[in-house]
Amino acid sequence: MSTLHHEMPMIKLPNGVLVPALGQGTWRMGEDPAHKANEIKALRTGIDLGMTLIDTAEMYGSGKTERLVGDAIQGAREKVFLVSKVVPLHAGRLDLANACEGSLRRLRTDRLDLYLLHWRNGASLPSVVDGFERLREQGKIRSWGVSNFDLEDMEDLRKVPHGAEVATNQVLYNLMNRECEWALEPWCRARDIPLMAYTPFADGALLRHPAVIRVAEAHSATRAQVALAWLLNQHAVMVIPKASDARHARENRAAAELRLTTEDLNQLERAFPPPRRATSLKVA
Numbered sequence: 001m002s003t004l005h006h007e008m009p010m011i012k013l014p015n016g017v018l019v020p021a022l023g024q025g026t027w028r029m030g031e032d033p034a035h036k037a038n039e040i041k042a043l044r045t046g047i048d049l050g051m052t053l054i055d056t057a058e059m060y061g062s063g064k065t066e067r068l069v070g071d072a073i074q075g076a077r078e079k080v081f082l083v084s085k086v087v088p089l090h091a092g093r094l095d096l097a098n099a100c101e102g103s104l105r106r107l108r109t110d111r112l113d114l115y116l117l118h119w120r121n122g123a124s125l126p127s128v129v130d131g132f133e134r135l136r137e138q139g140k141i142r143s144w145g146v147s148n149f150d151l152e153d154m155e156d157l158r159k160v161p162h163g164a165e166v167a168t169n170q171v172l173y174n175l176m177n178r179e180c181e182w183a184l185e186p187w188c189r190a191r192d193i194p195l196m197a198y199t200p201f202a203d204g205a206l207l208r209h210p211a212v213i214r215v216a217e218a219h220s221a222t223r224a225q226v227a228l229a230w231l232l233n234q235h236a237v238m239v240i241p242k243a244s245d246a247r248h249a250r251e252n253r254a255a256a257e258l259r260l261t262t263e264d265l266n267q268l269e270r271a272f273p274p275p276r277r278a279t280s281l282k283v284a
């Protein structure tokens with residue numbers, strides 16, 4: 001496959017901001033000092049190649065991951081679209097501002113581009129949205145969204161004052177986990193709310209699947225690239241593979257060049273059919 005990089009496909013958020021369809025995850029990074037140099041190198045390689053959307057969370061490594069991301073983006077902050085997440089326990093009216101300050105401090109920045117509620121878990125949606133909106137007014141965050149919200153959660157959110165300002169929903173989505181396609185994705189599509197797909201390789205299981213191997217071989221591409229290209233081919237989906245190896249980061253970036261044919265898509269559709277009955281969203 002060609003390694004020539006064309007323009008990165010972009011996704012428009014509801015506030016009109018364009019973000020790269022292919023970003024970088026960071027879960028499990030920053031936990032072992034022995035891997036720090038490689039992890040920073042991988043993230044910087046990805047940024048240089050246009051994968052400037054970086055997803056992290058206060059929960060990852062109990063703050064260690066945000067610190068690593070803070071190191072990785074030094075000198076490149078203006079290029080990066082920085083996403084972090086707050087756990088529901090910290091999303092109450094007072095705690096949210098503190099949680100955000102903590103993330104900003106660890107990330108060594110003065111604002112987040114996108115701040116997500118990591119999962120719902122009984123969080124009071126009116127107070128979470130109110131807190132997000134205050135942070136936005138103060139310039140600490142540019143936009144906010146949610147993660148692991150199924151259809152009913154999104155419907156509840158839209159009923160809350162300013163709930164319709166939600167920028168995205170970050171969900172488990174890959175060829176083996178197509179649950180969101182049953183009801184959530186069409187609902188979001190109708191409202192121009194893009195999805196952000198996490199765990200694109202299904203914990204590696206996809207990379208061993210014969211159908212993925214066949215398509216990869218037909219294009220002299222890698223299996224990971226097929227998994228990513230399929231997601232990039234979906235409507236309004238951002239994808240955030242995590243790579244702590246710079247070679248993986250380069251390989252993932254090149255997935256945006258892979259054009260799956262109708263025949264490839266049909267093969268993958270047969271091997272990984274979409275849900276045929278009501279199915280709930282799964283969580284990693």
Ligand SMILES: NC(=O)c1ccc[n+]([C@@H]2O[C@H](COP(=O)([O-])OP(=O)(O)OC[C@H]3O[C@@H](n4cnc5c(N)ncnc54)[C@H](OP(=O)(O)O)[C@@H]3O)[C@@H](O)[C@H]2O)c1
Pocket residue numbers: 024025026027028055056118147148170171197198199200201202203204224225240241242243244245247248249251252284
């Ligand atoms: N909102 C949520 O609840 C939630 C849940 C899970 C994940 N996430 C976010 O989504 C991101 C991605 O999900 P994930 O970390 O679960 O899994 P993932 O990105 O599907 O997989 C990461 C694994 O794939 C490997 N890998 C990366 N590129 C590869 C390539 N080109 N070829 C072969 N292997 C490759 C990585 O290895 P190396 O590290 O050695 O390069 C790592 O072992 C997370 O990092 C996190 O930011 C969010």
